[in-house]
Amino acid sequence: MTLLTIAWLTLPLFIGFSSYLLPRAGRFLALGVALVSFAYSLWTLLATPSLTLSLLDNFGVTLMVDAFSGFFILTNALVTAAVVFYCWQQNRSKFFYTPAIILHGCVNAIFVCADLISLYVALEVIGIAAFLLIAYPRSDRTIWVGLRYLFVSNTAMLFYLLGAALVYQQTQSFAFTALQDVSSNALGLLFIGLLTKGGIFVSGLWLPLTHSESEAPVSAMLSGVVVKTGIFPLARWALMFPEIDPIVRLFGVGTALLGVGYAVFEKDAKRMLAFHTVSQLGFVLAAPEVGGFYALTHGLVKSALFLITGNLSSRNLKVLRHEPLPRSLWIALAIASFSISGFPLLSGFGAKVLTMKNLLPWQVIGMNIAALGTAISFAKFIFLPSRSEVKASVKPGFWVAMALLIGGLFLANVVYYEAYSLTNIIKPLATIALGWLAYVLIFRQVKLKISHLVEQFDHLIGAMSLILLLLFGMVLA
Secondary structure (H helix, E strand, C coil): CHHHHHHHHHHHHHHHHHHHHCHHHHHHHHHHHHHHHHHHHHHHHHCCCCEEEECCCCCCCEEEECHHHHHHHHHHHHHHHHHHHHCCCCCCCHHHHHHHHHHHHHHHHHCCECEHHHHHHHHHHHHHHHHHHHCCCCCHHHHHHHHHHHHHHHHHHHHHHHHHHHHHHHHCCCEHHHHHHCCHHHHHHHHHHHHHHHCCHHHHCCHHHHHHHCCHHHHHHHHHHHCHHHHHHHHHHHHHCCCCHHHHHHHHHHHHHHHHHHHCCCCEHHHHHHHHHHHHHHHHHHCHHHHHHHHHHHHHHHHHHHHHHCCCCCCEHHHHCCCCEEHHHHHHHHHHHHHHHCCCCCHHHHHHHHHHHCCCHHHHHHHHHHHHHHHHHHHHHHCCCEECCCCCCCCHHHHHHHHHHHHHHHHHHHHHHHHCCHHHHHHHHHHHHHHHHHHHHHHCCCCCCCCCHHHCHHHHHHHHHHHHHHHHHHHHC
16 A cells, blocks of 8 residues: 555656656546546545555655545546546647646645645645646736746745744654644744635635636636645644644634625626635635545536636626526536535535534534525526527537536535435525525625725735734634
């Protein structure tokens, strides 16, 4: 198992650089890497007991592989494969597939890392690979958005690296287990880096612009898996240390409410999805013990939605209300929207029920409000007009990607089949119905335009500093 894990981790890096030398084979190599990760994730979830590897001493690499990791690895495999199928006939160059494969490998590394320095290295490489993918079209807009992302990411990682140095100074170890003996200063610095990288609370307000202005397949990867590299360590720490768990849960509730608060008023389809990514990351952190399953469901849904919106005639929801969608596209859009709203027969239902059952009493009201906001947000898609006469101008690879992602939503539904009780079914359906009613009667007519001031570049670093002060105060308290 040890040799297999090391080979699986290093394979994408070797293949990624090889794909640069074999540009015509890039899509095949990327798909192969995704399939290997898919097989490894199933082995982790179904057959392999928890595994902890300490490859060197305190300066070295520590790996932890368990079912919690398995859900995230499976998400990465499915999203990457769907993006490859989507791009199959688009003649993308080696400058797309090489960073995509390397990104995939480093994301996998995050999900098994159990030491601070390996985590830091993987996060930094992810930042560079994500920048290359964002800037791939080489337009002035995408290059600026990519540089903005890279600057915020590197600034966050400086906070994180300072925290890691303090941890080693105080414990002579970089392992996650050393965090139980560190000062509030070290913990606060680590948190601010990961909160920003993961798009959590106000530190994550870089995310909507980045995800909405990237190409559809890049947005699918960013929202589906990349942002989860920032929240995975936080969820892991919450499971390891009872004193960290309340802090993570608090940020989860705050993030869920902040993201959905923006999403219900947003009129741009891609920005609405981006803000909702912020909200859904809050759901993962609000109940860390079941966060893996929720992350899988969210990754499949959000990747599908970004790929679909990339094929709509407009991003403006007001325009889409007067331009009927092709019926086939609307069906895919509606299924994904039903799942994320918590409709039965799709994995979003089980994920939501499981999350709500693992909340602490003080979280319940806030998370139910966030669930209602989710139903309101995605009613915008469900109530769009459609016609069978309108033909969808998409390439065949699009439907293969949809079959993989939406099929995954149906298959993953069996993970928590115990959710299907009368009580569990009635509550989500009532929430969805109330959300649809609120949308039709209230929010559909609301013309409120939310300011983008807080998303401006010069405000992002200040927001990170404020969150750092907040974290210090919470830890000290």
